[in-house]
Amino acid sequence: MPGGRLSHQDRLDIAAGLADGFGYAEIARQLQRPTSTISREVNRNGGAGGYRADHAHYATASRARRRQPDASRTASTSRPSDPRAAYVERFAEMMVDGGLPRMASRVLALLYTSDSRTLTAADLVRELRVSPASISKAIGYLERVGMVHREPDPERRLQHYVIAEDVWLKAWEISARTNFNWAETAAEGVDLVGRDTPAGERLTQMAEFFQRLSEDMSGGAGFHDCLSVLAVLWKAERHLSPDELATALGWPVERVTDAVDYAVKAAASGAAGE
Numbered sequence: 001m002p003g004g005r006l007s008h009q010d011r012l013d014i015a016a017g018l019a020d021g022f023g024y025a026e027i028a029r030q031l032q033r034p035t036s037t038i039s040r041e042v043n044r045n046g047g048a049g050g051y052r053a054d055h056a057h058y059a060t061a062s063r064a065r066r067r068q069p070d071a072s073r074t075a076s077t078s079r080p081s082d083p084r085a086a087y088v089e090r091f092a093e094m095m096v097d098g099g100l101p102r103m104a105s106r107v108l109a110l111l112y113t114s115d116s117r118t119l120t121a122a123d124l125v126r127e128l129r130v131s132p133a134s135i136s137k138a139i140g141y142l143e144r145v146g147m148v149h150r151e152p153d154p155e156r157r158l159q160h161y162v163i164a165e166d167v168w169l170k171a172w173e174i175s176a177r178t179n180f181n182w183a184e185t186a187a188e189g190v191d192l193v194g195r196d197t198p199a200g201e202r203l204t205q206m207a208e209f210f211q212r213l214s215e216d217m218s219g220g221a222g223f224h225d226c227l228s229v230l231a232v233l234w235k236a237e238r239h240l241s242p243d244e245l246a247t248a249l250g251w252p253v254e255r256v257t258d259a260v261d262y263a264v265k266a267a268a269s270g271a272a273g274e
């Protein structure tokens with residue numbers, strides 16, 4: 001029952017939801033449970049990539065038996081849950097909803113919220129409680145899309161993983177590229193079934209929608225330059241002159257001023273449209 005202990009059937013439903021790619025929040029809604037309950041259950045039993053319902057049910061029962069001799073202890077001796085770890089999971093869930101793979105999202109969220117500038121694979125395995133293979137696969141994806149890069153340890157045979165400075169620009173580009181792929185795939189479907197068929201009409205609408213969305217997000221060179229300037233300003237956390245921006249970006253000053261003009265015109269256009 002909602003609010004009580006998870007049953008074996010609940011755990012089977014959680015495993016099925018993970019296999020279907022559902023997030024913790026969606027699984028929680030289906031089971032009428034708090035999202036934190038689902039997150040804690042999965043992370044305690046192998047993570048999203050290694051969760052097994054039968055193993056989780058057995059392990060939970062085993063832990064309960066081991067705790068029975070200490071049942072006389074007061075509730076005040078129990079350790080509270082880690083709010084930072086819970087925040088990392090919520091942060092990751094947001095990125096999953098935005099289209100990033102789940103484990104890549106968890107790795108990126110942990111890197112972004114860590115006090116340390118870099119984390120090793122061992123750090124990620126320990127903090128996320130998943131297998132080294134899961135971390136390797138997630139890091140491989142993040143490196144391919146340019147959101148994370150690695151730095152060798154000068155003293156030990158270790159690799160340190162670092163978030164790219166333009167990580168959110170990369171995320172935007174991935175989203176724009178995804179929309180373009182949707183448009184291309186829909187257009188191929190139109191050629192296959194014919195524009196005048198019911199399926200062709202639906203696919204045509206889909207292709208046109210995602211094509212417009214991709215074009216709006218891509219925005220051309222001026223748009224990308226504008227984002228790059230904003231990224232430098234955000235990192236600097238202070239006003240920078242055009243010369244300082246040009247030095248930081250390695251651009252001619254004229255390119256910086258063109259990007260700023262683009263931003264001003266875009267803002268004015270948006271204000272006029274309201």
